[in-house]
Amino acid sequence: MHDTKTPEWTDRTRLSEFMSVDELSELGTGDIAYIKQIKARDLKEMFPDVPPLHDNMTLYALLNADGTPILLADSREAAIANAFEADLEMASLH
Structure with a gap:
């Protein structure tokens, strides 16, 4: 049931009625960022040109x-x- 005190578009189950998948994927692009801790062994997927590093390096x-x-x-x-x-x-991820 929708809470009448909040706008309809805040209801995640109905969000797709207001924004396309492409619009959702571009939300915040260029303006919002986040930081992710990553081990060197997992870098190749995100940064293909990264030089060899010690695998356990954070x-x-x-x-x-x-x-x-x-x-x-x-x-x-x-x-x-x-x-x-x-x-x-900066966005905080939990």
């Missing part, structure tokens, strides 16, 4: 809202600084 990927990789950093602070420089809004 790195931080700055990703666009749609999951597109923006950059790779050796610290969370460096990834945040790059997001700030690019005027990206």
Whole structure:
């Protein structure tokens, strides 16, 4: 049942009635980013041109809202600084 105190478009089951799949996938692209901790062994999929690294090395990927990789950093602070420089809004993932 829809809560009458909130707009209909906030109901996830009905969201597709208001936005297409393409519109949903582009939501936040270019404006919103998030940081993902990643092990070096898992980098090839996201960053195909990355040089060989020690497999257990922990790195931080700055990703666009749609999951597109923006950059790779050796610290969370460096990834945040790059997001700030690019005027990206940071999203928190849980």
